Amino acid sequence: MYLRFAAAGALALAFTLPASAEINVCVTVSATGPAASLGVPENNTVPLLPTEFSGQKVNYIVFDDATDPTAAVKNVRKCIEEENADVIIGSSATPGSMAVAGIAAETKTPVIPLAPISLEGDAGHWAFPAPQPNVQMASALVDHMKTNGVKTLGFLGYSDAFGEQFLNATKKQLEGTDIELGPVERFARTDTSVTGQALKLVSANPDAILVVASGTPSALPNLTLAERGYKGQMYHTHGSASDAFLRVAQDAAEGTILPVGPVVVAAQLPDDHPSKELAVQYTKDYEAANGEGSLSSFGGHMFDAGQMIQAATEKALATGAEPGTPEFRSALRDALANMEEVVGVHGVFNTSDDNHYGHDERSRVLVQVDGGTWKYIGQ
CATH class of the missing domain: 3.40.50.2300 (Response regulator)
Incomplete structure (x- = not known):
């Protein structure tokens, strides 16, 4: 319409x-x-x-x-x-x-x-x-993982083109590193539960988990993993850079790291960043x-x-x-x-x-x- x-x-x-x-x-x-x-x-x-x-x-x-x-x-x-x-x-x-x-x-x-x-x-x-592009955002995350000693990485992402394309981009960036990927779990945008996927990830207990989702549904993995006692580092993609994710995930979002476009933190950017003035306006x-x-x-x-x-x-x-x-x-x-x-x-x-x-x-x-x-x- x-x-x-x-x-x-x-x-x-x-x-x-x-x-x-x-x-x-x-x-x-x-x-x-x-x-x-x-x-x-x-x-x-x-x-x-x-x-x-x-x-x-x-x-x-x-x-x-x-x-x-x-x-x-x-x-x-x-x-x-x-x-x-x-x-x-x-x-x-x-x-x-x-x-x-x-x-x-x-x-x-x-x-x-x-x-x-x-x-x-x-x-x-x-x-x-x-x-x-996904590969650009994935490379920022993998660089952070390498710098911070991540050795095992779990994955929980959409079972659609976005999830698959970002997974492939991440695999490409992991080549040549000592970071092991797995388990790899998926869910649909309309799913209301990821309990089964979370149980598998918590059982494996990887150092970090990458969530590939967007908007409100991206809060579901954080909430479920927190309920199941997962304490590792949570990573998300730029798809989660919304107030909806923060509002729904609340405390379960704390500490989550993600790559975003400069506009998300416009006022916090260095003064010489080319996008700062336009993003602030x-x-x-x-x-x-x-x-x-x-x-x-x-x-x-x-x-x-x-x-x-x-x-x-x-x-x-x-x-x-x-x-x-x-x-x-x-x-x-x-x-x-x-x-x-x-x-x-x-x-x-x-x-x-x-x-x-x-x-x-x-x-x-x-x-x-x-x-x-x-x-x-x-x-």
Whole structure:
């Protein structure tokens, strides 16, 4: 369905400007369903996105896909066929993002997924994910493990594309180390219990356990493992960087370490960090609109999608291509593949045809849960 409450200001532009003067941005997020803790802050960020790109008015058409990949596909098809979308943003979770990327490739429309995904062929050609790649975040965690003497690592992650892709990224980073991986346990986003998986992990008693989940469901492993008496170090991914995780896990979250984008701890960043100024301003703007303490890492990915499109639009328009045409969509794709030092709240983007993520080490920091909040502990 349309999320008119989020995009009302942008949708109104359609009645005051000729279609040829607008750039149409189709957005599908998971504002409801299991990934709502990701999709809500993403949706709330849309009103903070630029309303003009290089002098061209922007029309945001926003949908809720309810964390259903099939619904995400329907949303995007509708937007492309009926709204003549120039670029797509979404979806919130990995399965939906992968499905949307397939439609984007089929219709030759550039897409900015809001979940870290691994794509090949045509789908990869048209997709430029806003989040940090899994391998980059996994390497930060493994580096911390090596430095702190972890020798055995358990795993409890989603039984979907996100869980599998992050597991594979972690295995790659563990190569050449003396850290042993196992047991490896999985659970579904909709599961209400992980007791069986927790019992196996507690029995093995690894030095540390890596949880690969997102939003509210990522609290379930911490709660269950704490109930079963596990005392080792808990690691999570950037998928858990939300207030929902802290609120639900409460004391069971204490001490958990995870890699996050700089925006999560904007005020704590060193003054010379390139994302600090923009991230601090985004935090102020977001919390002014949505309440103190409401900032989420996931909204930051939506904000960065806007930064990426804004930078790419300038180059695309310079080719002479008009918004609403296949030529403009192709030019926008090429521009997204050639971004240089585009600053976002999650880092700095430098892309190429061989690197559609464009992130480097400036896009990640390590934090630890301390007193129910995120504490910056280093790059």
